[in-house]
Amino acid sequence: MIALTRRHLAFGLTGFVAGLPGPQALSATWPERPVRLVTPAAPGSSTDLAARLYAERLAATWAQPVMVEPKPGADGVIAVEAMLAAREGHTLMFGPAGVLTVTPLLRERLPFDPKDVVPLSLAASDFLSIAISPALAGISTLRDLVRAGQERPGTLNIAAGLGGLTLALAAFVRAHRLEVMTASYRSPPEAIPDLVAGRLHVLLGPLALVLPLARDGRARVLAVTNPERTPAAPQIPTVIEQGFPELEVEGTLGVFGPGAMPAEARTQIAEAVSRAALEPALVERLRAVGIVARAEPPDAFGQRVDRQRAHWASVARVHGGRLQ
Template sequence: MWIWERLFLIALVAVLPDLALSQPLQRWPERTVRLISPSSPGGSPDIVARLFAEKLSVRWKVGVIVENRPGADGMIAIQAVLGATDGHTLLATHSGAVTVTPAIRKLPYNEEDLRPLSTAAIDFLAVAVPATSSVRSLADLIAAAREKPGALNWYAAPGGPVMVFGEFVRNNRLDMVFVPYKAGSEAVRDLSESRIQVSLVPLATALPLAQAGRLRLIAITNPEAAPIAPDVPTALGAGHPELALQGFLGFFAPKSMPDFVRQQISGEIQAVANDPEIHSRLGKVGMIARGSTPGYYAQYLDEQRRHWDRIARSQKIVPAD
């Protein structure tokens, strides 16, 4: 019996290092989880990140905090996630940060180092004008811009929105002036006070002022009307396919995170997306909760990258540093 006991002890000692290494991963998360958002407070990614953080904190029984890292078309937030070494840092972002940004900027990191976990919500985007404006449709906007060349100022959120609204301006041969802002919330505030005349921004950003009677929504860029604003026509339905734009908000993790941990996190995010309370709360700010598998999200992102590459080439955009 002694020799068998000795062999057993040798075998046990051999597997102990592997067991020790696997233990921390099986208990993920072990500490506070950070969700990095590329938007300013109040932007669509920030809203989604905070709602999901609240639910994930309960499910994981650890704190889940949101950090805002706006700027550089999402690259600052992505670098923060890829530079983290704690194994507990995720990205909560609009898809444009990983689809549009590579088409217009030279990246200081490898795209392959970031892996999709799950979609979280469908984001609606709206063309809005001041409530005091006489413009009530895209046709009115075109007429007003042609009547007063160079008199109308416009803003669109960075990435996809600014590219598609720029396409709308060019296709219709409009003389309008683009005004840049650091944050979409600042542009929407100025729009409500008629300092600028039209904006293309996330519906979640414009909706509170529209409901307060300070803005008028004249078009939705998504293929389908927004459930919370069913009377606002789609740009496609108004005959302007160049303004068609729909974005997913979703979660990402570094490639360095073990596959089974990413799968576990994806399952938790999908469960939160299916929570009736999350559906209700996102619906009130003009979004639709929608989770997905990593594979589905990856396929969608690949299609979108090809789409934005084509648009960037058609607009002769050369990726900038």
């Protein structure tokens, strides 16, 4: 049986000021000052890239600088705490919905109430994938991977990224009675050298990390975990198409704010994100790495987050409630 371990992100903090004041200010009252966009992702990750691209467009719309501040670590808790501690109404969080839907299941105690964080707008679908090392010969489908795991118990080294990928891997191993070795990394990018070298056999992580490797033969992507195929590589099937629904994970990136934020400001932020999601340059930059720009207003995005929360809660219950 797989041994679930906590993964902590530990990277240096960097700041990024995006864009110059432009003529399309959305409101004369908000934002009144520069905006901070904290993210739980590590610099160089797909989430970090998306945050910076959106920051550029939001800065132009608001005629205010938008500073991206990576705050990785503790399953996203550090980023949430940074946003809630600001208390100045101009600090938001850009990141995966899993911070609200999965992190509470992985950690027995949280230093904040998830209800104090409100979804403001969907920003993108981040495609996630299951990639294998070229060292695994004769495996081209998930069915092949399961067969290899059953025939060679205890020999496959597997790693999963944070959030839903951790729970999905646990469900996969349980469903097929696999005995695998789990490797722990502070973040998916750190797993790449081991995957290429064959020391790590399977990685569940962002498609953006492994797609360049797959294109030059240094890794193979067996499936994407999202409900639909990615436009960046439509030849890659989904986990559902291959008959493995327990591996489905929807990579959801969005903008979140503190619960005390006024309704007018929430609406203005959502409208600005929606406008940015239609910018051809942003759409194409994200598409190239397997991310699809998408916007959704606060109510619809909140409902999406609630559905994901209910789904992962049911998965966690199968494994005895909280996994830590």
